[in-house]
Amino acid sequence: MIIWQGFGLLGLIIPVVFLFYGADFLAPLAIPMPYEFYVSLIASAAIVWLVGIKLNNQPPKERKIPFTQRTVMIKTNHSVFWIPMQWLALLPLAIVLLHISLNYSS
Numbered sequence: 379m380i381i382w383q384g385f386g387l388l389g390l391i392i393p394v395v396f397l398f399y400g401a402d403f404l405a406p407l408a409i410p411m412p413y414e415f416y417v418s419l420i421a422s423a424a425i426v427w428l429v430g431i432k433l434n435n436q437p438p439k440e441r442k443i444p445f446t447q448r449t450v451m452i453k454t455n456h457s458v459f460w461i462p463m464q465w466l467a468l469l470p471l472a473i474v475l476l477h478i479s480l481n482y483s484s
Contacts (some may be wrong), residue, residue: 430463
């Protein structure tokens with residue numbers, strides 16, 4: 379079960395899409411295989427970070443409760459498992475660092 383709020387699920391979908399289609403976009407550059415993986419994940423991390431910052435830093439909206447006539451401020455929240463979307467960008471970077479450390483350590 380995945381728990382998300384707002385567009386937080388994009389923080390998981392964007393890296394998967396970049397992994398599937400990254401090879402197609404990077405094919406004209408003739409980048410070798412493990413580096414395609416790295417470039418795709420690093421690019422997806424940058425996109426997730428920027429989209430997360432943009433979505434989570436919107437100003438709160440002011441709403442009036444009809445019965446009590448009180449004003450409340452509603453702030454948007456885009457998260458997965460209570461982790462804000464911009465911080466989900468660290469997940470693809472951690473995968474890249476783990477892959478590099480396991481494959482290129484002597």
